[in-house]
Amino acid sequence: MTTPASLAIHETRDRLHELIVIDVRTPGEYAGGHLPGSLNIPLDRIQRALADIRLAADRGDVLIVCASGARSENACRILAENNITAATLSGGTSAWTADGHDLHRPEGAPATWGMERQVRLTAGTVVLLGLLLGLLVHPAFQILSAGIAAGLVFSALTNTCGMAAMLAKLPRNRPDAADLDNTLAALRRR
Known part of the structure; x- marks a missing residue:
């Protein structure tokens, strides 16, 4: 299987305002800091969101983001299998912050561990x-x-990481159904 297309940090920075950014990390990781304007659809929920992501991809370029790039590559492969084109952020949010860019942290968000x-x-x-x-x-x-x-x-x-897959199922790392519904509604509006 081919590796999904990736955008370098500088390309992402220059195009961030025009990209539809989907963060596939857990809700806890997302709350700890994410790219400005990104929406959180955890990797284990990506199948449920396919129709909404397809509609968004028809309106603009989709960028999938995670901490290092591994989960976003997996998400891009799932999307490609469903005829949805998306790119991944090279190096993920770790590379984004290492390059000196800030992550958005909502006020009052609890401290979380990646x-x-x-x-x-x-x-x-x-x-x-x-x-x-x-x-x-x-x-x-x-x-x-x-x-x-x-x-x-x-x-x-x-x-891959089986332990991460198991830990992602813990309540702290799982989205509330209402949160995912709100995220998908926001994706439809973009």
Whole structure:
């Protein structure tokens, strides 16, 4: 399968006012900071939004954004399978901020952790727990640590993350149905 088209940071900055920007990170990540004017449609909800994204794509260029570019590439592939053309932001919001651009943070938004930080905390906790239980209780507990290590290697090789997919299902990382409906309504108005 081909890699989706990507826009460089400077191209995105210059065209931001004319792009339809969809952020596919979790609602918690989105609330922690997003590109100005972007709408949040989490990757696991993209199928539900296909009709509205198709209508938006008929009116303008669609840019899909995530933290690093991996989830936005997956979203672009899903859209392409449904005959919707979209590009991804090269390097995601991490590259955007590294280039000196600000992310929009709504007033009163709760402090949140990005998905990568959540994955690092969870993986580190399970590895440490496996090692400690392996030393203090029974060596078989070290299988936990080995399982996480294998999962991280697989994640790097396939550019997917099963742990992130599981963490995205936690209530803090899931959109309220009303929030998604409001987002889709806003997308229809663009």
